[in-house]
Amino acid sequence: MAELAVVDAMKLLVVDDEPEIVEEMVEYLTEAGYSCLGATTVRAARRAFERDPDIGIVLTDVRMPDEEGIQLVERLVRTYQDQRVFEAIVFTGHGDEEVLVQAMRAGVRDYFPKPVDLPALNQSVDRLVESVRRRRRMLAAAHGVGSRLQDMTQSLSQVSTSLAEIRRQLGLPESASDGTGAADPAAEFAFGKLTKRQKDVLRHLATGQSNYQIAYELGITENTVKLYVSQILTASGFSNRTQLALAAARLLADPLRRDSLTG
DSSP: OHHHHHHHOOEEEEEOSSHHHHHHHHHHHHHTTOEEEEESSHHHHHHHHHHOTTEEEEEEESOOSSSOHHHHHHHHHHHHTTTOOOEEEEEESSOOHHHHHHHHHHTOOEEEESSOOHHHHHHHHHHHHHHHHHHHHHHHHHHHHHHHHHHHHHHHHHHHHHHHHHHHHHTOOOOSBOSSSSBHHHHHHHHHTSOHHHHHHHHHHHTTOOHHHHHHHHTOOHHHHHHHHHHHHHHHTOSSHHHHHHHHHHHHTOTTTTHHHHO
């Protein structure tokens, strides 16, 4: 329950160079039940976002004296895309189609002309807050599964290393199979025939990441990841995802053989 509370914790960051606008929005959204922070410069907004991981929604004016709000969103996405889940809303009194396109490309989810319709803004915030909470829960669950699979991979690797050492001490030849149901050389050959994108997916899979995490890292959809995994299974002859991940992890751990996945 404590972990769920952390995931569901949510704060809003309101950014505008006009203090009265910040005050008005913060007061309105606080009365709507949200915890809000305000900033009148982009620099102050960046500091607030860095200090407070609970910030899940950034609401910013486009025209700011030190840096534009859209640039703020771009910088936050670029800096925290692998660490934080958040959404952004922008508002401006100088809106045009070009600004709207630029905002959407930066990752902004909603756009309001000034003066801002506060009830409509509240509705947009409600939707985005639920979206952020849902994504945070999914990411937390994916991290848990990925961590367990990674532990399994490491444990199997340690066992394999120990067995190899015992074989060496006894003067026995190396086993032809890596215990996953396919010989290492065969896996290495099959992986070497994969496309660059398939190899990208497989390298992430080898670290124990879920489809959701892989999709997030590579900027593709989960369905696309599933398709790639299916193609790799067919091409390599492995019967399931776990065998595939373990074999790939073994190859990546070997400096002399990892080229089949990194080349």
